[in-house]
Every structure is written in C-alpha cells, then in structure tokens.
Amino acid sequence: MTARLIVEADGLVKTFGKVRALDGLDLSVHSGEVLAVLGPNGAGKSTFINLIATLLRPDGGHLTVGGYDVARQPAMVRRLVALAGQSAAVEPTMTGRENVQMIARLFGQSRSDARRNAAAVLERLGLTESADRLVRTYSGGMRRRLDVGASLVGRPAILLLDEPTTGLDPRSRNELWDVIRALVADGTDVLLTTQYLDEADHLASRIAIVDHGRVVASGTPRELKQRAGSTVVEVHVRDADSLPRVTAALQVLGADAPSIDVPTRSVRVRLDVATQRVFAALRPLDDTGIAIDEVSVRQPTLDEAFLALTGARQEEVA
C-alpha cells in the first residue's frame, strides 16, 4: 500500500486542567481506510476529533491532517475536513434544506450550486420529504442524519463523525451505516468514533482502541477479533451446583479458561476463532440433563474486548 497519510498523530497531548484527555496518542490513518476510534466514555475520542477539526489546539506532540500541521496551518486543515460533532449542530428554527444550504454557502459554493448540492445530500439521507420542515419538528434520528448531511455538502476530503449513531434506533442506525458506506465507496476518507464494537466492525477497515488518551490496541477488525475472541458463549444454569460441570464442557471451546460468575449462575467463554464446534460442545450438557435457563452466543461486549486486548478491565464509568 502506498496510500498517503491523511492523519498523523505523534505523541499527541491535550490537557484540560489536571485531566490529560490525550496522553501521548500515536496514530496514523491512511487514505482509503475507514478508521474507527473505539473507546469508553472519557477515553479522549471527541478530544482527538476536535483537535483534527482544529477546534482545539494540541498541548504537546504533533498532529498533521492531509500533510498540514493543525497548530501552524489550521486554515488549510479546515478546507479538507468536515465535522459532524457529538452534539447536533443544526439550527432548529431553520428547515433542513436551509441548514444544509447555509453550510454549502459557507463552503464557498454559489447560490445555485448550494441549492443543487443540498438537494442531492438531502435525497441521499432520505430527508427530501421533510426538507422543508423546521428542524425543531424533526426526530432525534432525523436531526442526526441532517447533521451528517450538513457535513457532507462541502464534499470534504476527510469526514469526521463523532459517535454518529449514538441515540439512533436500529433502523436509523442501519440507514446511516449505509450512507457512510456509500460515501466511502465514493472515495471520502472517514474517521469515526464509536462506543460500539459492532459499529466499528461494520464500518471500519481499521479500529484503534483508545483508553485514557492513548491507543491501547489497533488493527483490522479481523485482527482485533482474533485477539479478542470473535464470539462469546454464555450459559446460564438453574442450579449453581452444576457450574463446574458446565465449565468443564465449555473448556474445549475457549481460547482461554471460561470465567464463572456465581451470582448470576453463568459461565462465559470467549470462543476460539478456530472453533466451529459450538453445538458439539453443548450437546454433552444436554445429555447430562443439567437445567439450563439460557444459552447465548454473542459478540464480545466492549468490556470483554478490552479485557482481552489490553489485559485490563476498563474502569467502571459511573
């Protein structure tokens, strides 16, 4: 790959008083890849995005965007990036169309270009029917889509999406994913943040897991999953006495030892990627007649991925 670097962070530091929101973050993003920055609340995701968008200035380290230094050439950077921030950035007393047209005009487009491009963006986001309604009458999901639309209308080289689907219902979330995928197919470089592993998995070609202002793991979704264990099998039993037997049966499935949680009477194991024998492993349980309340086969939660990838449990966020 000879793709050029679009974002290069080197020992990036940003402090707010005593809080080190970014604490020596190193990360490079190449053109053509979609990077998802994954991390819990307070990890520093928004801070990183806001530094790229030149809303904040770094306190240490280096950050270049498209080859321009954010501290010394912010005006250049602003011509390359567009931001859909974490809180909706639309004017509620204007219509959807007026909002998008305003941003298009601010990107230097002529009146007629702005009108045409706004219409195209609204169409793409499925907002044509409600385009002429005031945004204060929109649902949260529609606002979010409009927000993304407003950042698209300037045809940015690099699109920054800070938790684009937080607060959306599953259907709106899927629709937005489709839009993002289509943009990527058109050649826009996308950098997004998310708290959801499955979202990163669906959209990103590379994931960087951030915690306490540093990248703690990065790689393709496939690589990370191999390290995290792609799937978790969890068995809830009716009677705590049967936990050891269930644990023994699940042993063969796991990349490492199953973990037992006595209060919930459950056993959990991260599935070895090589294992295809989930049902074969569960069958003996059936034969022994252990009363089982629930068997679930699911993606690891963010917490579990953290545990596997960093060897440390993420701090409880109150």
Next chain:
Amino acid sequence: MSLPIALPRDNAAGLIVSAQQIARRVLLNFIRTPQYVVVGTLQGAMFLLIFRYVFGGAIATGGIDYVDFVVPGFITTGVLFNAMYSSVGMAEDMNSGLIARLKSLPIPRSAVLVGRALADTGLQFWSLAITIGLGFAVGFRLHGSWQGALAAAGLVVLFGLVFEWLFLLMGMFAGSAQAAQGGALIIFPFTFVSSAYIPVATMPSWMRGFAENQPVTVMVNAVRGLADGHGAEALLGHPTSYFVIRALIWSVGLIAIFAPLAIAKYARG
C-alpha cells in the same frame, strides 16, 4: 511525512458571504421564535407605561414634560435590554455544537461574530421602530429639528452596536444561557443609575458622581438633546453637542476595546 493533499479550489467563503449567512440564521431564529417577538415587545411597552403613568407624576423634570424626558431615555436604554438577548443567544450557541461546526469551516474567524452583530443591528432597527411608535402613542413629541431626530435614531443604532460587542463577549464567557442572563443583570445599575428615567440631580451625591459620568447617561443625554431641543439643554446644563461628542468618543472607545476582545475570545475558544 507525505506531501500535503492538494487543497480543493474555491471551497472557502469570504467574510461578506459568511457573515451574511450567519446573520440570516440569527434573524430567522428570532422571527420564527414568536415568544421573543411578543415578550420583548410587551415587556418594553409595560415598562414605558409604568414609567410614564405610575412614576412619571412624581418626577420633576424642569422645563420639559416628563414624557418628553423619559421617552428618549427609554429608547436609548432599550438598546441595552436588547443586547441582553444577544448575550444569551451567543451563550446558547457556544453550547449548541453549531459553533463547533462553524469553527471547523473554512470561513474567517470573525465571520460568526460579525454576522451576529449585523443581525442584531437589524433587530435594533425593528425594536427602535416599535419603541418610537409606543413613545408617540403615550404622548411624546419632538421638540428639535427632524435632522436632529434622524441623528438621534442613528446614535441609538450605533449605541446598540457598542453594547453588542460587550454582550457577545460576556455571552462567550458565561458558558450557559442562565449564566449569561445573570451576567446581563449588570445593565440594571447602568440603566437605572443614569439620567435615563429620572434627572440625576435627585440622587445622593456619591451616586451622582457615577451617574453623571457613566456612558449610558452621556448617550441618553445626547439623544435627549437632539430630540427635545432647548428645553433639554436648559435642564441638562450643556449644549447638545457636548453630549453628542462625548457619546461618540465613548462609542468608538468601547467598540475599539470590546470588538477585538470578542473576536479574540471566539477564536481562542
């Protein structure tokens, strides 16, 4: 290190277009929020009626009628009450995420504030028209020349712009709409401890020192002199030009201080 990405051409709006777009947004926001229009107008009307008819009878204003005395004061201080909305609006914007987007756009740093100042100046015209109308309705009459009246109106709009910058700055520092509203209480000493509603001669001497020299008094007296002619000059003890010149100096000085401060504050975040 790789070579920089070639910048797209013509994807950055200049100051005029961007300020105009921002101004349009502020105006639409005002017009489409009926409670601003209705509450703002009613509040002004009530205030004027109270002064004119409740307090007015008890206040002696020498050779001129109280209504002629108070209406220019009321119109001039109206500018400060409007500026309160600018401050709250700015504070709201800072928290809304919209400012974050605007800051990430390739537009001049001053565009957002210049746009808002333009819009708010437009709104000053609107509110000036209403207060002048109200003033005539409660019996105010011009006693100066019509040129003087026009100049008075021009001064009021200028004063609006002066306080606009101060209040935008306060709005940005406030951090929330509530705090901005609290900060805007500062207008009460400046409007009430001034010559706007009563002659300063009736105040205790320690207060009079402040009242006579603070900018609101100077501005009110400039407008009053232009609107009321000789009667006002006799009451105020100075020719109108005395106040007009001082009011202009105050205006230029305050804008020269607060406009750059506001723009710098905005750019630094």
